[in-house]
Amino acid sequence: MxxxxxxxxxxxxxxxxxxxxxxxxxxxxxxxxxxxxxxxxxxxxxxxxxxxxxxxxxxxxxxxxxxxxxxxxxxxxxxxxxxxxxxxxxSGPEFAARAAATTPRGEGMAALEAARAAGRPVILVTGHFGNYDASRAALIARGYRVGGLYMPMKNPYFNAHYETAIGRIGTPLFPRGRQGLAAMVRFLREGGMLGMVVDQRMSHGARLTFFGHAALTALSAAEMALKYDALLVPTYAIRKPNGLDFDIVVEAPIPAGTPEAMTQALNDSLEALVRRHPDQWFWVHRRWKIPAQRAAEIGAGR
Known part of the structure; x- marks a missing residue:
C-alpha cells in the first residue's frame, strides 16, 4: 500500500x-x-x-x-x-569490537566448527534479547561467514540508514521478502551461516506457545533448515551487569523434526532465557495478539 x-x-x-x-x-x-x-x-x-x-x-x-x-x-x-x-x-566497529572481545561459549560451538569444516549451512536463531546483533558480530570476528536476514523498517527514511548501520557490523545482509530470497538461498547452499530474529508475532504464523500462551510464530527458520539440510542453532547475547559487555551463548542445535516441533523448541529456548533475565527481552512487542479472524481460521484448520 x-x-x-x-x-x-x-x-x-x-x-x-x-x-x-x-x-x-x-x-x-x-x-x-x-x-x-x-x-x-x-x-x-x-x-x-x-x-x-x-x-x-x-x-x-x-x-x-x-x-x-x-x-x-x-x-x-x-x-x-x-x-x-x-x-x-x-556504533558499528566500536560495538563489533566490544562483542568480539567475548569468546562465545556453549554446546553449539563444536557444532558450528564442524559445520564450517564440512561446508554445511547453519541457521542461527535469536530473539530481541540483550543485543540481538552481538552474536553475529562475535562470530564474524572469529572467521565465521555469518549473514543476516532482517525485516525492513516501516519507516523507509529510517530504514535507509538502519541498513547501513547493521551492514557496518557485518555482511552480507538479506531483506525479508522476494528481494533478498535468491541471494540468501545461494548463501546457504554455499555453506554460509544465516542469522535470524524470530520472536515477533507473524500474522500468518503457526499457533504455538510462548510462556504458556498462544503465540503466532513463523516457521520459516525451521522450514529452511529442513529444506537446505542446515543446522538450526539458538544463540543469544546476555548483557552483563556493567551494561556494556555480553556473555555470548551458542546452544546445541535443535533436533530435526516437524517445522512446528522445531519452532516450538526455539520458543522454549528463548522463554527459559527470558525467565532468567526478564529485563533483557523486548516486552514492547504484541507477541500474544491473535486477531479474531486468524483465530477462527486456525480453529477451522486453514
Whole structure:
C-alpha cells in the first residue's frame, strides 16, 4: 500500500528526530553514549511512545504474580536495554569490537566448527534479547561467514540508514521478502551461516506457545533448515551487569523434526532465557495478539 502524504510527513519527522538523537550521541565516548541512550529511551521515549503501558500489559498477562515493584522496575529496565541496543548498533566497529572481545561459549560451538569444516549451512536463531546483533558480530570476528536476514523498517527514511548501520557490523545482509530470497538461498547452499530474529508475532504464523500462551510464530527458520539440510542453532547475547559487555551463548542445535516441533523448541529456548533475565527481552512487542479472524481460521484448520 502506497504511503499517504500524512504518513510520509510523519515518517520524515520521526526520522529527523532519531537522526538528531543518534548523531548527537555518537559524538560521545562509547562508555557514555550507551548508558545515556538507555536513559533517554527509558525516561523520555518510552512514556511518550506508550512502551511502558505495553510492557505493563504484557507482564500482567504473562507473569500475573510478579510483584508490583518488580513490574515497575521492568517498565524502566526493558526500554533502557532497547536504547542501549539501538546506539550500539549505530556504533558499528566500536560495538563489533566490544562483542568480539567475548569468546562465545556453549554446546553449539563444536557444532558450528564442524559445520564450517564440512561446508554445511547453519541457521542461527535469536530473539530481541540483550543485543540481538552481538552474536553475529562475535562470530564474524572469529572467521565465521555469518549473514543476516532482517525485516525492513516501516519507516523507509529510517530504514535507509538502519541498513547501513547493521551492514557496518557485518555482511552480507538479506531483506525479508522476494528481494533478498535468491541471494540468501545461494548463501546457504554455499555453506554460509544465516542469522535470524524470530520472536515477533507473524500474522500468518503457526499457533504455538510462548510462556504458556498462544503465540503466532513463523516457521520459516525451521522450514529452511529442513529444506537446505542446515543446522538450526539458538544463540543469544546476555548483557552483563556493567551494561556494556555480553556473555555470548551458542546452544546445541535443535533436533530435526516437524517445522512446528522445531519452532516450538526455539520458543522454549528463548522463554527459559527470558525467565532468567526478564529485563533483557523486548516486552514492547504484541507477541500474544491473535486477531479474531486468524483465530477462527486456525480453529477451522486453514
Amino acid at each position: 502506497p504511503e499517504t502524504p500524512e504518513h510520509t510527513l510523519t515518517h520524515r519527522v520521526q526520522d529527523r528526530i532519531l537522526r538528531a538523537l543518534i548523531g548527537g550521541l555518537l559524538y560521545l565516548p562509547y562508555r557514555w553514549r550507551v548508558p545515556l541512550c538507555g536513559w533517554v529511551m527509558a525516561r523520555v521515549v518510552a512514556p511518550l511512545a506508550g512502551y511502558r503501558r505495553r510492557i505493563r500489559e504484557n507482564l500482567r498477562l504473562i507473569l500475573p504474580d510478579l510483584p508490583a515493584a518488580e513490574r515497575r522496575r521492568l517498565e524502566r529496565a526493558v526500554p533502557d536495554n532497547m536504547g542501549r541496543t539501538i546506539i550500539e548498533i549505530y
